[in-house]
Amino acid sequence: MNVYMAPNGKYVVGIQNFVDAMTIFNLDENKTIGIINPDSYTLEDIESEFNENNISEKLRWYNTTGCVTDQCFIVLKDGRFYRDVVNEDSETGNSVVCKYDWNGKLLSSYVLNKRATYIAYCDMTDKLYVIGSSNKLYSCNLK
Amino acid sequence: MKRTIFFISVIYVLFSSCHGNRYYSTDVCLLSDKQETGDSIILQTVNEMSSFTRGLLCVDNYLILVQQNRDSIFKIIDSRNDSVVSCFGKVGHSRGEFINIPQKVYCIRGKDGHPLICVQEIMRTKIIDLTKSIECNKCFVKEIIKEDKDFLFYYTYYSPNSSCFNYKTISYEDARDNVYIKPLFYNDGESPKEWDVFPNIITSEFSN
Numbered sequence: 374m375n376v377y378m379a380p381n382g383k384y385v386v387g388i389q390n391f392v393d394a395m396t397i398f399n400l401d402e403n404k405t406i407g408i409i410n411p412d413s414y415t416l417e418d419i420e421s422e423f424n425e426n427n428i429s430e431k432l433r434w435y436n437t438t439g440c441v442t443d444q445c446f447i448v449l450k451d452g453r454f455y456r457d458v459v460n461e462d463s464e465t466g467n468s469v470v471c472k473y474d475w476n477g478k479l480l481s482s483y484v485l486n487k488r489a490t491y492i493a494y495c496d497m498t499d500k501l502y503v504i505g506s507s508n509k510l511y512s513c514n515l516k
Numbered sequence: 517m518k519r520t521i522f523f524i525s526v527i528y529v530l531f532s533s534c535h536g537n538r539y540y541s542t543d544v545c546l547l548s549d550k551q552e553t554g555d556s557i558i559l560q561t562v563n564e565m566s567s568f569t570r571g572l573l574c575v576d577n578y579l580i581l582v583q584q585n586r587d588s589i590f591k592i593i594d595s596r597n598d599s600v601v602s603c604f605g606k607v608g609h610s611r612g613e614f615i616n617i618p619q620k621v622y623c624i625r626g627k628d629g630h631p632l633i634c635v636q637e638i639m640r641t642k643i644i645d646l647t648k649s650i651e652c653n654k655c656f657v658k659e660i661i662k663e664d665k666d667f668l669f670y671y672t673y674y675s676p677n678s679s680c681f682n683y684k685t686i687s688y689e690d691a692r693d694n695v696y697i698k699p700l701f702y703n704d705g706e707s708p709k710e711w712d713v714f715p716n717i718i719t720s721e722f723s724n
């Protein structure tokens with residue numbers, strides 16, 4: 374799980390990697406918001422259906438990383454099977470980024486033309502920065 | 517009519533019950549929207565890094581790269597023109613140096629609104645004044661907070677209002693596969709609070 378706190382200290386988001394779920398902690402209101410992909414397997418499914426023989430066939434790498442601002446957070450999504458992720462270090466392929474507000478509302482999503490490993494978002498310039506697998510720094514404007 | 521209301525109530529409870537899940541429990545539970553394919557974006561190359569990048573952060577107009585470089589850990593880029601404005605931070609043992617290349621780095625804004633970089637090290641967090649560090653081209657550590665928690669299994673996030681959010685990952689007593697651990701989330705400070713987001717650990721054959 375990757376955990377990020379907004380610079381204003383009011384929100385934290387925990388992004389799970391192997392289950393497609395994100396948890397927002399609203400520290401001002403002492404409230405948690407869960408965002409779950411209904412198509413993802415759940416922890417209950419892992420308990421009842423996963424075993425040593427089938428885990429490499431079933432386990433998915435849903436979310437790679439994320440970044441936060443005071444207004445929003447962005448998740449770098451993957452969704453491939455984990456066995457394919459660990460054997461792949463090429464930038465070839467696409468990445469999907471999803472931008473949420475701190476109430477858990479999906480604001481926008483974009484398909485990037487490279488496979489990314491790290492992201493950061495500057496909300497003053499609307500620029501998304503991306504580090505690709507080959508350690509190059511890229512940027513784009515989120516419209 | 518009463519029967520209709522009863523069935524609607526039952527359906528509502530069923531649909532809203534995911535926050536009462538046995539293994540995952542939040543105050544509000546939202547189902548994420550179907551992933552419609554969004555706009556396609558072609559990334560533009562900004563820079564080819566000479567050092568391996570270990571982390572990427574943004575605060576205000578600054579992009580902060582955490583580099584695998586013992587003499588220049590932080591590279592700061594101005595997001596308005598993508599130019600490098602400063603490099604600072606070394607591996608070492610003085611106040612403005614770090615025991616190793618930091619892995620736990622995050623940004624907050626101080627009470628005066630200035631951006632700060634927080635670096636969690638073994639048993640302490642160093643808080644770097646970003647503006648002053650850029651001005652001096654040298655790591656300016658504003659404050660060092662001593663920790664009483666195990667660095668390896670805790671992530672500690674200090675917020676501008678002086679409270680502290682903790683995420684405990686795993687302990688030696690709970691040496692299970694990463695997928696199956698039960699993380700803990702709690703807030704220190706004037707009004708301590710613990711969130712039981714994962715009330716139970718699943719019991720699969722992996723947990724034995």
